[in-house]
Amino acid sequence: xxxxxxxxxxxxxxxxxxxxxxxxxxxxxxxxxxxxxxxxxxxxxxxxxxxxxxxxxxxxxxxxxxxxxxxxxxxxxxxxxxxxxxxxxxxxxxxxxxxxxxxxxxxxxxxxxxxxxxxxxxxxxxxxxxxxxxxxxxxxxxxxxxxxxxxxxxxxxxxxxxxxxxxxxxxxxxxxxxxxxxxxxxxxxxxxxxxxxxxxxxxxxxxxxxxxxxxxxxxxxxxxxxxxxxxxxxxxxxxxxxxxxxxxxxxxxxxxxxxxxxxxxxxxxxxxxxxxxxxxxxxxxxxxxxxxxxxx
Amino acid sequence: xxxxxxxxxxxxxxxxxxxxxxxxxxxxxxxxxxxxxxxxxxxxxxxxxxxxxxxxxxxxxxxxxxxxxxxxxxxxxxxxxxxxxxxxxxxxxxxxxxxxxxxxxxxxxxxxxxxxxxxxxxxxxxxxxxxxxxxxxxxxxxxxxxxxxxxxxxxxxxxxxxxxxxxxxxxxxxxxxxxxxxxxxxxxxxxxxxxxxxxxxxxxxxxxxxxxxxxxxxxxxxxxxxxxxxxxxxxxxxxxxxxxxxxxxxxxxxxxxxxxxxxxxxxxxxxxxxxxxxxxxxxxxxxxxxxxxxxxxxxxxxxxxxxxxxxxxxxxxxxxxxxxxxxxxxxxxxxxxxxxxxxxxxxxxxxxxxxxxxxxxxxxxxxxxxxxxxxxxxxxxxxxxxxxxxxxxxxxxxxxxxxxxxxxxxxxxxxxxxxxxxxxxxxxxxxxxxxxxxxxxxxxxxxxxxxxxxxxxxxxxxxxxxxxxxxxxxxxxxxxxxxxxxxxxxxxxxxxxxxxxxxxxxxxxxxxxxxxxxxxxxxxxxxxxxxxxxxxxxxxxxxxxxxxxxxxxxxxxxxxxxxxxxxxxxxxxxxxxxxxxxxxxxxxxxxxxxxxxxxxxxxxxxxxxxxxxxxxxxxxxxxxxxxxxxxxxxxxxxxxxxxxxxxxxxxxxxxxxxxxxxxxxx
Numbered sequence: 010x011x012x013x014x015x016x017x018x019x020x021x022x023x024x025x026x027x028x029x030x031x032x033x034x035x036x037x038x039x040x041x042x043x044x045x046x047x048x049x050x051x052x053x054x055x056x057x058x059x060x061x062x063x064x065x066x067x068x069x070x071x072x073x074x075x076x077x078x079x080x081x082x083x084x085x086x087x088x089x090x091x092x093x094x095x096x097x098x099x100x101x102x103x104x105x106x107x108x109x110x111x112x113x114x115x116x117x118x119x120x121x122x123x124x125x126x127x128x129x130x131x132x133x134x135x136x137x138x139x140x141x142x143x144x145x146x147x148x149x150x151x152x153x154x155x156x157x158x159x160x161x162x163x164x165x166x167x168x169x170x171x172x173x174x175x176x177x178x179x180x181x182x183x184x185x186x187x188x189x190x191x192x193x194x195x196x197x198x199x200x201x202x203x204x205x206x207x208x209x210x211x212x213x214x215x216x217x218x219x220x221x222x223x224x225x226x227x228x229x230x231x232x233x234x235x236x237x238x239x240x241x242x243x244x245x246x247x248x249x250x251x252x253x254x255x256x257x258x259x260x261x262x263x264x265x266x267x268x269x270x271x272x273x274x275x276x277x278x279x280x281x282x283x284x285x286x287x288x289x290x291x292x293x294x295x296x297x298x299x300x301x302x303x304x305x
Numbered sequence: 306x307x308x309x310x311x312x313x314x315x316x317x318x319x320x321x322x323x324x325x326x327x328x329x330x331x332x333x334x335x336x337x338x339x340x341x342x343x344x345x346x347x348x349x350x351x352x353x354x355x356x357x358x359x360x361x362x363x364x365x366x367x368x369x370x371x372x373x374x375x376x377x378x379x380x381x382x383x384x385x386x387x388x389x390x391x392x393x394x395x396x397x398x399x400x401x402x403x404x405x406x407x408x409x410x411x412x413x414x415x416x417x418x419x420x421x422x423x424x425x426x427x428x429x430x431x432x433x434x435x436x437x438x439x440x441x442x443x444x445x446x447x448x449x450x451x452x453x454x455x456x457x458x459x460x461x462x463x464x465x466x467x468x469x470x471x472x473x474x475x476x477x478x479x480x481x482x483x484x485x486x487x488x489x490x491x492x493x494x495x496x497x498x499x500x501x502x503x504x505x506x507x508x509x510x511x512x513x514x515x516x517x518x519x520x521x522x523x524x525x526x527x528x529x530x531x532x533x534x535x536x537x538x539x540x541x542x543x544x545x546x547x548x549x550x551x552x553x554x555x556x557x558x559x560x561x562x563x564x565x566x567x568x569x570x571x572x573x574x575x576x577x578x579x580x581x582x583x584x585x586x587x588x589x590x591x592x593x594x595x596x597x598x599x600x601x602x603x604x605x606x607x608x609x610x611x612x613x614x615x616x617x618x619x620x621x622x623x624x625x626x627x628x629x630x631x632x633x634x635x636x637x638x639x640x641x642x643x644x645x646x647x648x649x650x651x652x653x654x655x656x657x658x659x660x661x662x663x664x665x666x667x668x669x670x671x672x673x674x675x676x677x678x679x680x681x682x683x684x685x686x687x688x689x690x691x692x693x694x695x696x697x698x699x700x701x702x703x704x705x706x707x708x709x710x711x712x713x714x715x716x717x718x719x720x721x722x723x724x725x726x727x728x729x730x731x732x733x734x735x736x737x738x739x740x741x742x743x744x745x746x747x748x749x750x751x752x753x754x755x756x757x758x759x760x761x762x763x764x765x766x767x768x769x770x771x772x773x774x775x776x777x778x779x780x781x782x783x784x785x786x787x788x789x790x791x792x793x794x795x796x797x798x799x800x801x802x803x804x805x806x807x808x809x810x811x812x813x814x815x816x817x818x819x820x821x822x823x824x825x826x827x828x829x830x831x832x833x834x835x836x837x838x839x840x841x842x843x844x845x846x847x848x849x850x851x852x853x854x855x856x857x858x859x860x861x862x863x864x865x866x867x868x869x870x871x872x873x874x875x876x877x878x879x880x881x882x883x884x885x886x887x888x889x890x891x892x893x894x895x896x897x898x899x900x901x902x903x904x905x906x907x908x909x910x911x912x913x914x915x916x917x918x919x920x921x922x923x924x925x926x927x928x929x930x931x932x933x934x935x936x937x938x939x940x941x942x943x944x945x946x947x948x949x950x951x952x953x954x955x956x957x958x959x960x961x962x963x964x965x966x967x968x969x970x971x
Binding site for chain 1: 380382452454459
């Protein structure tokens, strides 16, 4: 595993079974994936597509039925890897009877951080996520947005190299969403690797460098966001404001190769469009890999 | 006090227990490995299963050795906070409420008030704390799994062992704090509840000329004037006989397990009596137990005394008006340990074949015998009262009379008889164990009977015998108990007669009593957390309660497993119930009996294994020691403490392993 590869999954498969060992559902099918150092990687998929299962497998919360997940070149079940990881779960699963300060102090102690460092880090993070005024309140009194913020703070307590975010913008207001996205980009700019899964397609589009789209446990698409969103069989022309007459003329000129063309390029569709197309195509042709939006 | 299980010295107990512990752990490990391998083989095939099993063991070992105290402390702190959040303080409220109203129901006039108070406060406290710790521990990890808070913990560099240890220690800490507070309240409650004073006035007393023997054994010379006796005023449901000596000091005689000092004061011609607080009630007697054996009516050595038909075979009986005796052999009898006298305390069972004078006790005698020379002196004649502790002080010096000193010579069995006995004992393993436990057979000293021989002039001319010079051999001495009333019987068990060496601190004994409750709490917390690593909260609670009940009835379960109970095993018993068969007769022969007995063989085998893995829960309670005023020995504390530690360790390892090998998420 090269040094630049932070996460690697090989043929990663997860089958859920019932009490008697009978197969209930095949949640993930032979996933091969690599996440590079310093990128923001998005996992997309409809409900039940296997993205949360993937994250749980990466964190060692679930054990693979077959295949392997490696993080920092260590098996996903190895506790030692967690020293370099920060994890924000889908809903901030934190102890509601603790205050924000106690929460961060507790998680800091789990990283064996010295008391002085814990205090310093706690103060920094509480300030960073904007909870200074509520740091003495128990988490049970927090709004959902505040809970997400303290959740993010606990994920960053150890200054991790890899941050795994499960639906990071869920429950946040537009302002909070913007702040969260800025924070994610900022983390990437600090050289950290971020892997996130989200239903908010515009969020993913805004911050992710690469994405993987899963459907019914299978990898359907993988690549850079800008590349995936490019429509190659359509030419797009950007021109300055033109009168109706001019526009008509442009059309004529384009026909006869006249007038000034300000820009000619490939228009993009939206991520949402791409996502829906893939889901629809997958539903019509189960088992077939969709070749991506570039040729559509 | 009844002590059915013999207490072995620590260094005799340790190697045997350690060996047993290692054997059980080794067996459990082997079973776990085989089971784990089979499960893995079913899923992944035999070759990969081997790798998986080996890796699981290696990971488990790494997990155990890389425990970080700082992380464990963090998780312990979390458990304490979690407990506080779950309103553990409510238990204090319940306890205070119980204590407040307990006074209504505890009869202060009880004959044994300390027993009453201790048998109330100690169980009340321990059951409350056990219930609390049970609830906390069994719902801890399941609640974390349900709320998914465990996800944010296990995604930190936390080992499963640290989570389990943190939880166990957290709830033990909570239980300890609560137990300490409740214990303090209980102590104050007992002191306040038992403390009382009687009113004694001039009108209650009359002048007498002589004193009687004081309870501490000091005898007073007869006084001619200034002495008084009478009856005190009633308080706490009882009165005392009052005896005041010429110097104005006296006592309210012992009744209801205590006595009071009293002082007569005369000021301005007015006489008043100042009665002190009760004494002799809050005691922690340090007993020296001997080894018990018997001789029958012809002074022949016997394994046991007579069975008078009592189902409970704890006590063995000796026949009155015969040569039958119960013999206790003591060691460690030195002038330093017993500087004044040899205080013998007895709680004998009395079986009357006729009623006789029911007000009077059955007469008996205590002989003191030198185990080496056989020199014997009749030390005391007394009357044994049932269900009461008789205190008899054997003096350091005995005045020799023509009939009270003689020899009881031990007649050893001939070599041929000895050989025959050995063969018999080899056939009957149980008898051999009993005999050894009773100390009947000592190496090279198998005694067949005793023969009386009159003392020579050399002894008789001495005029007096010294206890330590003439009757104690080194530090060994024998006390013989005989019943003097024909056709009446004394029942005796090993713990029924002991030498009262000294008194330890009652407060420390009280603390030790609560240590017993603490050990039970540790076991509950450990089992609760261990079960919660793989069961849901309610099921883990059922499992823990099951272990507790099984532990309480462990001895009975083992009896069933060994087939020592009447009516056969579980399957056979069911058939007997439905077919109305007597439990003491052989089951009706037939196919159904054969099948039932085959099933029972399997069930009993499994029961036997399960019962041996359970802690004998009742044994960790030392409420009886405290209630009956006996010091809880350091040996008891060490042996039971180590046993609890062993259970804690095994349950911790088991819980860690289960949590590590299970998926935290769903």
